[in-house]
Amino acid sequence: MTTLPLSDRQWQLQQQVQRCRDAGSALATLPLAQRNQLLRDMANQIAAEQSALLAANEQDLLAARARGASSALLDRLALNPARIEALQSSLHEVAALPDPIGQRRPFSQPPSGIAVYKQRIPLGVILMIYEARPNVAVDAAALCLKSGNAAMLRGGSEARHSNAVIGELWQQVLASANLPPAAVTVLTDVSYDDVNVMLQWDELIDLVIPRGGEALIRSVAAHSRIPVIRHYKGVCHLFVDASADVDMAIRLLIDGKCSRPAVCNALETLLVHADIAEAFLPRAVAALKARQVELRGCARSQTFSDHMAAATAADWDTEYLDRILSIRIVDDLAEAIAHIRRHGSHHSEVICTRDEANAEHFLNTVDASVVLVNASSRFNDGGELGLGAEIGIATTKLHAYGPMGLESLTAEKFVVIGHGEVRHPESRQP
Amino acid sequence: MTTLPLSDRQWQLQQQVQRCRDAGSALATLPLAQRNQLLRDMANQIAAEQSALLAANEQDLLAARARGASSALLDRLALNPARIEALQSSLHEVAALPDPIGQRRPFSQPPSGIAVYKQRIPLGVILMIYEARPNVAVDAAALCLKSGNAAMLRGGSEARHSNAVIGELWQQVLASANLPPAAVTVLTDVSYDDVNVMLQWDELIDLVIPRGGEALIRSVAAHSRIPVIRHYKGVCHLFVDASADVDMAIRLLIDGKCSRPAVCNALETLLVHADIAEAFLPRAVAALKARQVELRGCARSQTFSDHMAAATAADWDTEYLDRILSIRIVDDLAEAIAHIRRHGSHHSEVICTRDEANAEHFLNTVDASVVLVNASSRFNDGGELGLGAEIGIATTKLHAYGPMGLESLTAEKFVVIGHGEVRHPESRQP
Numbered sequence: 001m002t003t004l005p006l007s008d009r010q011w012q013l014q015q016q017v018q019r020c021r022d023a024g025s026a027l028a029t030l031p032l033a034q035r036n037q038l039l040r041d042m043a044n045q046i047a048a049e050q051s052a053l054l055a056a057n058e059q060d061l062l063a064a065r066a067r068g069a070s071s072a073l074l075d076r077l078a079l080n081p082a083r084i085e086a087l088q089s090s091l092h093e094v095a096a097l098p099d100p101i102g103q104r105r106p107f108s109q110p111p112s113g114i115a116v117y118k119q120r121i122p123l124g125v126i127l128m129i130y131e132a133r134p135n136v137a138v139d140a141a142a143l144c145l146k147s148g149n150a151a152m153l154r155g156g157s158e159a160r161h162s163n164a165v166i167g168e169l170w171q172q173v174l175a176s177a178n179l180p181p182a183a184v185t186v187l188t189d190v191s192y193d194d195v196n197v198m199l200q201w202d203e204l205i206d207l208v209i210p211r212g213g214e215a216l217i218r219s220v221a222a223h224s225r226i227p228v229i230r231h232y233k234g235v236c237h238l239f240v241d242a243s244a245d246v247d248m249a250i251r252l253l254i255d256g257k258c259s260r261p262a263v264c265n266a267l268e269t270l271l272v273h274a275d276i277a278e279a280f281l282p283r284a285v286a287a288l289k290a291r292q293v294e295l296r297g298c299a300r301s302q303t304f305s306d307h308m309a310a311a312t313a314a315d316w317d318t319e320y321l322d323r324i325l326s327i328r329i330v331d332d333l334a335e336a337i338a339h340i341r342r343h344g345s346h347h348s349e350v351i352c353t354r355d356e357a358n359a360e361h362f363l364n365t366v367d368a369s370v371v372l373v374n375a376s377s378r379f380n381d382g383g384e385l386g387l388g389a390e391i392g393i394a395t396t397k398l399h400a401y402g403p404m405g406l407e408s409l410t411a412e413k414f415v416v417i418g419h420g421e422v423r424h425p426e427s428r429q430p
Numbered sequence: 431m432t433t434l435p436l437s438d439r440q441w442q443l444q445q446q447v448q449r450c451r452d453a454g455s456a457l458a459t460l461p462l463a464q465r466n467q468l469l470r471d472m473a474n475q476i477a478a479e480q481s482a483l484l485a486a487n488e489q490d491l492l493a494a495r496a497r498g499a500s501s502a503l504l505d506r507l508a509l510n511p512a513r514i515e516a517l518q519s520s521l522h523e524v525a526a527l528p529d530p531i532g533q534r535r536p537f538s539q540p541p542s543g544i545a546v547y548k549q550r551i552p553l554g555v556i557l558m559i560y561e562a563r564p565n566v567a568v569d570a571a572a573l574c575l576k577s578g579n580a581a582m583l584r585g586g587s588e589a590r591h592s593n594a595v596i597g598e599l600w601q602q603v604l605a606s607a608n609l610p611p612a613a614v615t616v617l618t619d620v621s622y623d624d625v626n627v628m629l630q631w632d633e634l635i636d637l638v639i640p641r642g643g644e645a646l647i648r649s650v651a652a653h654s655r656i657p658v659i660r661h662y663k664g665v666c667h668l669f670v671d672a673s674a675d676v677d678m679a680i681r682l683l684i685d686g687k688c689s690r691p692a693v694c695n696a697l698e699t700l701l702v703h704a705d706i707a708e709a710f711l712p713r714a715v716a717a718l719k720a721r722q723v724e725l726r727g728c729a730r731s732q733t734f735s736d737h738m739a740a741a742t743a744a745d746w747d748t749e750y751l752d753r754i755l756s757i758r759i760v761d762d763l764a765e766a767i768a769h770i771r772r773h774g775s776h777h778s779e780v781i782c783t784r785d786e787a788n789a790e791h792f793l794n795t796v797d798a799s800v801v802l803v804n805a806s807s808r809f810n811d812g813g814e815l816g817l818g819a820e821i822g823i824a825t826t827k828l829h830a831y832g833p834m835g836l837e838s839l840t841a842e843k844f845v846v847i848g849h850g851e852v853r854h855p856e857s858r859q860p
Contacts (some may be wrong), residue, residue: 025771029794102794108816114805116815121797123827202651206827221632227657227828248850255857341455363845364532365459367551375544375848376857384853385546385844386538397553397636397841398657399829411827414815415793418805420678423814427685427806 010197016185017152017204021125023180024150028122032102034177036095039142041173043091046138049169050084056161057134064158072262076132077159087138090389094142097388100406101148104415112423117415122148124206126409129154129195129220131212134162140209141170141184143391147409152205154187154195156212164188192219199224207409209392214319229400231393233319234264234347236377239336239362241353242275248374249280249352250287255376256350258291262321264393265348265380269316269326271336277304277329288325297327316343333358337365344368346395348380369395369402440627446615447582447634451555453610454580458552462532464607466525469572471603473521476568479599480514486591487564494588502692506562507589517568520819524572527818530836531578534845542853547845552578554636556839559584559625559650561642564592570639571600571614573821577839582635584617584625586642594618622649629654637839639822644749659834661823663749664694664777666807669766669792671783672705678804679710679782680717685806686780688721692751694823695778695810699746699756701766707734707759718755727757746773763788767795774798776825778810799825799832 006014027035046053057079064074104119126144128151130136137153144151155163167186174181190198199208202225209229210220221228238256240249256267272281281304288295289305296311297304308327315326316339330336340349350372351362359373370380380403382390387405394400400408422428436444457465476483487509494504534549556574558581560566567583574581585593597616604611620628629638632655639659640650651658668686670679686697702711711734718725719735726741727734738757745756746769760766770779780802781792789803800810810833812820817835824830830838852858 025797028797110814110816112809112814114802114809114814119793121827202826221655225651227826245850251850251852251857255852255854259852259854259857359847363549367455367458367554368843370844370846372544372846373848374850375846376852378853379542379544379846379848379851380844384540384542384544385846386540396632396657397551401841402844411831413798414800414810414832416800416802416805416809416815417789418803418809420675420681420804421809422681422685422689422806423808424685424689427681427689 006197010194013190013194013198014201014204016182016187017125017198017201019180019182020150020152020185021204023183024122024124024148026180027145027150027183028101028148030148030179032099035146035148038145038173038177038179039091039095041176042138042142042169043088045169045173046084046088046091049165050081053084053162053165053169054079054081056165059161060134060159069158073132073158077134077162079134079162083135087135090139091142094146094389097146097406100146100410107414113421114416114418117417118412119415120407120410121413123409123411125150125152125204127152127154127198127205127208127226129208129210129212129216131156131216132158134159134166136211137163137166137186139389140391143389143406143409145183147406149409150183150185152185152187154190160188196223199226202226211392227399229392229394229404231264231347231395233345234266234395235268235317235319235343235345236265236348236350237269237271237336237340237344238267238350238352238377239271239330239333239340240273240276240280241333241351241355241358242273243354243358244273244276244280244352245354246276246280246283250284252350252352252374252376253284254287254291255378257288257293257325258323259378261323263378264319265377266321267325267350267377268318268320269328269343271339272301272327272329273333273336274300274329274331277301281327292323294324295327296324298329300329301327319345333361337362340366340368348372348377350375350377369393436627440624443620443624443628444631444634446612446617447555447628447631449610449612450580450582450615451634453613454552454554454578456610457575457580457613458531458578460578460609462529465576465578468575468603468607468609469521469525471606472568472572472599473518475599475603476514476518476521479595480511483514483592483595483599484509484511486595489591490564490589499588503562503588507564507592509564509592513565517565520569521572524569524576524819527576527836530576530840537844543851544846544848547847548842549845550837550840551843553839553841555580555582555634557582557584557628557635557638557656559638559640559642559646561586561646562588564589564596566641567593567596567616569819570821573819573836573839575613577836579839580613580615582615582617584620590618626653629656632656641822657829659822659824659830661694661777661825663775664696664825665698665747665749665773665775666695666778666780667699667701667766667770667774668697668780668782668807669701669760669763669770670703670706670710671763671781671785671788672703673784673788674703674706674710674782675784676706676710676713680713682780682782682804682806683714684717684721685808687718687723687755688753689808691753693808694749695807696751697755697780697807698748698750699758699773701769702731702757702759703763703766704730704759704761707731711735711757722753724754725757726754728759730759731757749775763791767792770796770798777823778802778807780805780807799823
């Protein structure tokens with residue numbers, strides 16, 4: 001906790017966080033049915049107040065257009081009836097997921113006679129710091145409530161009107177259920193300086209999840225004394241091994257690069273075993289060029305295409321988030337793995353191979369949160385991997401590694417049931 | 431990562447950390463038998479070089495005595511043949527534990543057709559920052575190696591000669607096994623300023639475990655950008671419920687307070703239900719006074735003893751680590767839980783009761799890493815809870831909560847095995 005003097009505004013903010021924390025205690029022991037009902041009530045409330053929500057969103061869009069915002073930002077910001085329906089569906093989907101907390105599993109039966117269990121509990125208060133998309137104030141809060149956590153949501157100022165209405169809807173839902181409205185606290189007037197002060201309050205906030213660009217995440221990580229879920233970027237590789245099925249390799253390449261180039265699980269670099277380059281690369285280049293992908297290759301790769309630019313050293317570390325791909329020919333699996341070790345971002349790494357030993361070696365050796373054999377990098381997604389819903393993604397290994405579902409919003413405590421056991425024999429004497 | 435310019439010394443330190451990290455990659459895929467053999471070799475090496483180790487330790491003890499060190503510090507610092515034998519035993523015990531890494535467990539079978547697994551992997555580089563006890567350089571390094579991690583050990587300057595010899599023994603063991611000696615790097619000449627610079631290197635070091643007093647842990651947590659395992663203090667409570675077995679409650683109290691008062695799982699506060707105070711407190715007071723425990727009570731508790739000082743507000747938050755106990759009478763379970771919520775430290779909390787509903791309510795409501803029914807707080811210990819060995823204890827919930835065994839030095843990555851699956855239907859066209 002910081003010991004610096006707080007401004008009046010910051011002191012008020014600290015009271016808000018404290019109320020959110022107290023509200024979290026009420027959620028932690030709330031039965032599953034009541035937690036689920038909150039989400040279903042919110043789905044109804046969103047439907048009932050759809051016009052108010054769309055009007056507030058229109059205010060945000062007008063202001064953004066007036067500032068000359070990019071069409072990409074306007075798209076992320078915009079709500080419409082279809083997106084509102086999607087919000088409702090996702091609330092019902094989260095309500096239908098299994099309960100992540102409360103399970104008590106046997107852990108050990110030590111010789112002392114005590115019985116040791118572990119029991120899943122909520123973390124407490126989750127602070128989300130994010131940009132543009134107003135849906136986060138619905139989706140992320142739903143995952144927090146489902147897992148018994150209180151949520152503090154600090155969205156970008158560009159979505160302030162939309163976020164404020166969503167915050168009010170949560171207040172109404174919580175109040176109707178006789179729960180403290182602070183359990184979902186939407187912060188609409190908190191500057192980045194104040195956020196940096198909040199990030200010192202490690203005894204009030206348990207976890208920070210920043211969602212947005214690399215700069216936002218790096219800034220939060222640099223200022224925070226609270227644990228931060230980090231995911232800086234996705235520089236994802238596809239390695240086409242000598243034994244690869246060429247048709248399959250083309251499919252994985254096109255899906256990884258072209259199906260949604262602006263997302264973090266898209267491919268940025270193609271590594272090709274020298275022995276398969278002749279069979280694979282001309283077809284790959286043709287398929288990519290047909291889809292307007294710009295190619296930047298090593299000297300050997302360049303011989304397979306008339307119009308391939310030379311890749312610079314920076315290319316191997318760049319997350320293009322665009323229709324650009326770097327290509328390198330390697331002599332063997334070891335060289336591919338060494339390239340990934342040096343340039344990968346611990347996100348998603350794919351090998352296309354028919355050689356089981358190579359597949360195993362790749363899976364065991366490559367250090368990434370999701371390692372795939374003969375499947376598209378685009379499967380690195382909470383829903384696709386069977387987590388049900390995703391609150392974030394971690395590319396560092398502490399607490400969570402990879403896409404984070406409900407369980408990542410919990411911890412396990414030890415529960416010990418004894419019959420009067422003591423450790424020291426003398427304590428047994430009266 | 432810091433972008434500040436590094437001094438020559440710090441640049442050398444960064445090279446050391448990088449070598450340690452590279453060595454960790456070699457350990458991550460080392461078969462279990464070879465990891466275990468390292469520990470057994472170290473046990474032999476310690477036996478072979480016992481006289482060199484004792485001589486170095488004598489140098490540390492002489493210097494500490496010359497500085498007028500406390501007998502407690504001298505005791506923590508001292509090695510002798512019995513303690514060296516204990517070090518060897520603990521190496522063999524860790525070698526005998528099950529492998530924490532490499533297991534691949536089925537996770538999901540999504541409709542896309544991919545098969546999703548999770549696989550345990552090492553974290554990478556663990557930095558231990560600790561005081562006095564030279565055994566940490568053996569025990570902690572053993573747990574790191576067993577779990578496939580590289581270890582950096584920064585012990586206190588008071589143990590520098592002992593630590594240097596232990597570091598050399600690890601070098602010899604690693605070199606004989608043809609492994610990079612940097613896998614266990616003992617830092618003997620690194621100032622606290624340099625440590626604070628190291629704590630910015632979050633891309634080179636994966637986890638920091640400080641072991642020592644609260645001031646050390648707070649300083650590390652305040653300076654670190656790397657995740658830190660935190661355990662500030664143990665203000666542990668025993669609540670004696672109205673239905674408690676009085677004999678059992680006395681046993682739990684004496685074991686919790688007297689069997690080893692200076693450790694973090696010792697009791698600091700006794701909470702007594704008003705309805706059992708008359709039957710329990712006079713006997714409890716007599717047993718405690720017979721063991722020279724100083725008592726500080728609330729006004730109602732004071733009526734049960736002629737010589738009980740009044741507890742001040744500060745007492746309820748104090749970890750005495752000594753033969754002192756604060757006592758408070760409460761009207762019901764709710765008041766006991768509220769007291770623990772306000773004054774507890776998320777360490778160990780005990781209820782003594784024969785009422786199953788109260789036991790369940792206590793277990794579910796109290797937020798501590800270890801919650802116990804009818805068992806001594808002193809069971810909060812990795813060995814006693816069945817973890818096999820303990821590298822630290824966490825009283826915050828991220829990554830680990832409570833005593834940390836080998837599994838806490840690992841993470842799980844996602845492994846996906848496919849047959850050419852892609853996410854977007856159009857990617858299936860050539």
